[in-house]
Amino acid sequence: MKKYDLIVIGGGAAGFAAAIKADSIGARTLMVNGGIPIGGTCVNVGCVPTKFLLGIVKDYFKAKDYPFKSLQLKAEIDFAKLMQEKDNLVSYLRESNYQNVLKNLPGVTYKEGIARFLSAKEIEVKGERFTAPYFIIATGSSTRDISLEGLKEAGFLTHRTILESKKLPRSLLVIGGGPIGLELAQIFSRLGSKVTLVEVMEQILSPVEPIISYELTRYLGEEGIDILTGVKIKKVERKNNKKVVTIEKEKSSRKIEVEEILLAAGVRGNSAYPGIENIGVEVDKGGFVRVNEFLQTSIPHIYAAGDVIGPPLLETVAAKEGNTAVRNALSGEKVKIDYSNIPSAVFTSPQVAWVGMKEAEYTAKYGTCLCRKVDMEKIPRAMLGKETKGFIFMVIGHKDEKIKGVHVLSELSAEIIHEATLAIRQGLTIGDIINTVHVFPTFSEAVKIAAQVFKHSPEKMSCCVE
Numbered sequence: 378m379k380k381y382d383l384i385v386i387g388g389g390a391a392g393f394a395a396a397i398k399a400d401s402i403g404a405r406t407l408m409v410n411g412g413i414p415i416g417g418t419c420v421n422v423g424c425v426p427t428k429f430l431l432g433i434v435k436d437y438f439k440a441k442d443y444p445f446k447s448l449q450l451k452a453e454i455d456f457a458k459l460m461q462e463k464d465n466l467v468s469y470l471r472e473s474n475y476q477n478v479l480k481n482l483p484g485v486t487y488k489e490g491i492a493r494f495l496s497a498k499e500i501e502v503k504g505e506r507f508t509a510p511y512f513i514i515a516t517g518s519s520t521r522d523i524s525l526e527g528l529k530e531a532g533f534l535t536h537r538t539i540l541e542s543k544k545l546p547r548s549l550l551v552i553g554g555g556p557i558g559l560e561l562a563q564i565f566s567r568l569g570s571k572v573t574l575v576e577v578m579e580q581i582l583s584p585v586e587p588i589i590s591y592e593l594t595r596y597l598g599e600e601g602i603d604i605l606t607g608v609k610i611k612k613v614e615r616k617n618n619k620k621v622v623t624i625e626k627e628k629s630s631r632k633i634e635v636e637e638i639l640l641a642a643g644v645r646g647n648s649a650y651p652g653i654e655n656i657g658v659e660v661d662k663g664g665f666v667r668v669n670e671f672l673q674t675s676i677p678h679i680y681a682a683g684d685v686i687g688p689p690l691l692e693t694v695a696a697k698e699g700n701t702a703v704r705n706a707l708s709g710e711k712v713k714i715d716y717s718n719i720p721s722a723v724f725t726s727p728q729v730a731w732v733g734m735k736e737a738e739y740t741a742k743y744g745t746c747l748c749r750k751v752d753m754e755k756i757p758r759a760m761l762g763k764e765t766k767g768f769i770f771m772v773i774g775h776k777d778e779k780i781k782g783v784h785v786l787s788e789l790s791a792e793i794i795h796e797a798t799l800a801i802r803q804g805l806t807i808g809d810i811i812n813t814v815h816v817f818p819t820f821s822e823a824v825k826i827a828a829q830v831f832k833h834s835p836e837k838m839s840c841c842v843e
Contacts, residue, residue, distance in 0.1 A: 378506040381407045383707060386492045387515030389417015390692045391683030393475065394699030395513050400484040404707055409502050411491035416475040418517055419692040422537040425470055426463050427560050428724055433459060434567035435726050444763040456545045494652030497676050511678050511706040514666055515699055518644040518684035527613035531620045533638040536561060546570050546637040550622055554581030556723040558641035563725050566602045573603040573633055575624055580606055586735050586770055586784045593729060593786060596766055646685040670713050672702045680706050689719060720798045722791035727766045730790035733782030733801045739772050747775045749830045753787050756826060757840050758818035764788040771827040778806045789820040796824045807831050
């Protein structure tokens with residue numbers, strides 16, 4: 378039996394961050410990875426392939442109705458070549474960002490295979506036994522199954538298998554109005570599929586400001602995506618090589634006939650590893666491993682990090698958790714992560730990004746709210762590029778004028794949100810933002826302009842009011 382200082386189960390963002398930190402402090406580490414190839418969800422079936430595809434289809438869609446009359450573009454797209462280009466990029470980044478990184482971590486040994494717990498301090502991988510005083514479970518998440526009559530018999534795609542498509546489906550029904558469902562719905566709609574999206578909640582993207590959800594629904598609808606909210610799927614049938622989905626809303630029902638179904642109704646933690654149920658690691662009903670504020674499981678020497686412990690399901694959060702788990706396990710630092718000022722983004726077009734408190738949250742806590750909304754058509758850089766869809770919405774403290782929440786719907790929301798994140802993290806006021814000179818013209822000026830409208834009437838503001 379081989380002994381290590383730390384065993385990391387999982388080869389994604391959390392696992393790699395843990396291994397890198399452990400190597401930096403001289404710990405002998407074993408990383409075991411099974412299931413998704415090395416690199417985990419983000420590089421293989423998540424951020425990298427979807428954002429690549431979203432970028433391509435944005436250009437393709439824009440070229441078909443280019444907003445500048447002085448330039449006419451003609452765009453054609455080859456679906457097979459597009460998917461191959463995506464695969465090539467994934468392979469390159471998997472090698473450069475993960476496989477090659479392992480070669481530069483002398484203290485880390487990598488094993489491919491499924492880890493089986495023999496005891497709380499011993500695992501088996503392909504017949505080999507390994508032990509360590511500390512473990513980190515970083516096994517990620519996968520598509521959550523739903524109980525729906527006829528779905529398994531009719532067949533469905535997940536966010537992983539749809540990225541392996543060899544041909545473009547003529548019609549697609551997406552189940553779930555979260556980030557994964559929305560991004561893939563827009564990708565395939567812009568490529569030419571007839572897309573219908575159904576969501577059981579009354580709005581898509583339930584964590585965001587309702588006004589953002591409403592406007593994004595409108596924009597996607599204008600593109601041809603049929604978004605149905607507050608609906609219940611009754612059953613799925615297969616008829617004449619088609620899939621017929623029966624939905625119900627307010628006691629009325631209708632049938633939708635499609636070529637493919639994409640299941641994107643949430644995820645569950647990948648905690649069902651052999652032997653884990655016998656050693657006492659607590660898991661909730663969603664399959665997520667329960668941890669305390671220091672990322673310890675119910676067994677103190679076993680830590681967990683990344684998607685396997687639940688939301689927020691973000692690559693950057695997973696990496697921070699992996700690093701933090703090692704610091705707490707091997708260095709005894711007792712580090713806690715502040716999740717209140719972590720930004721999130723959805724890379725639809727326009728993008729959605731948010732950080733901090735929503736209007737309703739602030740109002741519920743304090744009984745009042747100071748909020749302002751600035752349309753992107755008031756942002757000079759957005760006007761110049763004719764990318765004026767959306768707005769920025771800011772929530773500030775009604776007594777101290779500190780920035781409490783920022784919510785953005787824009788073509789570059791994911792870039793804009795970082796200044797707002799830093800402002801909330803550092804407790805900055807709108808005065809601090811106003812007094813910071815920004816580059817003109819930029820999309821990031823939206824944060825400053827949003828701060829300025831608390832002090833000035835928009836009708837009395839030129840491009841540079843102060």
